[in-house]
Amino acid sequence: MGQMQQSTGSFSATLRLTIGELAVAHPIAVPSASVPATDIVPALQGLVNAVVAAAEAGRVVSCTKGCGACCRQVVPVSRTEGERLLQLVDAMPAGRRAGIEQRFAAAEAVLAPAGLAARGDRSDREFSLAYFAQRVPCPFLEDESCSIHAERPLICREYLVSSPAELCAGPSQEGVMPLPVPKISLAARALQDDRDSWFPLAMLMAWRRTRPTASARRPGVEWLQRFVGRLGK
Ligand code: SF4
Structure with a gap:
């Protein structure tokens, strides 16, 4: 991390990352107080956006608004992001929340009987292909x-x-050419539990029924240091 500043309520710094040939300097701010890990997700979102923008520079991207083909792939979600997404759903107006919860129930009704609620012993590739074959849209996909x-x-x-x-x-997925974007999101997976764990996003409501409820609180900068320490591991 570069220059650090402590101001009322927040800690800010310029985070300098070098990943392969990519160099990114990104201003980041996190709460100074002890907070749950979910509270640093906005800072991580900004950091990922900056890395993606750097990786995208000078390249042609064919993704466009209204194309949700990739939103039928498995989306691995960490506990921290799962908790953040549950907060988001819980804060929605009742009608919208009910619609989204119905789509989660529909996804679970396909994935669970097909043995695709979790990766299990399969390789990532094997699980991804089996999951994609079910053509289950992400419950957050609309139009x-x-x-x-x-x-x-x-x-x-x-x-x-x-x-x-x-x-x-x-x-x-033959012929699909993903942009070489460094997957720094992987560092969020072990943020809370010290192990690489994730579940498919479409199983968010099923995960909610069994998820750990005790959450640690740490100063924002400690969460950030844990994230940075896991980059590239
Ligand atoms: S959250 Fe769901 S709908 Fe949104 S981009 Fe990810 S997979 Fe697509």
Whole structure:
């Protein structure tokens, strides 16, 4: 981290990351107080956006608004992001929340009987292909657009392609060329539990029924240091 500043209520610094050939300097601010890990997600969203923008520079991206083909792939979500998304859903007006919860129930009704509620012993590739074959839309997808765009998971931000959009709908993803965006979102997976754990986003409401309820609180800068310490591991 570069220069650090402590002001009332927040800690700010310029985070300098070098990932492969990519160098990013990004101003970041997190709460000074002890907070749950969910409170630093906005800072991580800004950081991921900056890394993606740097990776995108000078490249052609074929993703467009209204193309939700990739929103039928498995979206791995960490506990921290899962808790943040539950807060988001809980804060929605009742009617909208009910509609989204219905879509989660519909997704679970397909995925659970198909043995796709969790990766289990399968390889990432095997699980991803089996999951994609079910063609289950993300419950946040509306009219082929992300209805929570500003709050979408970190990994959704990192997935962009340069190949023709229609290839993304193919069963084996053959010919799809993702942009080489460093997946710094992976560092969020072990933020709270010290182990790499995730669940498919579409299983968010099922995860809610069994999730750990005790959450640690740490100063924002400590969460940030834990995240930075896990980059590249
Ligand atoms: S959260 Fe949004 S961007 Fe991510 S898979 Fe769902 S609809 Fe698509």
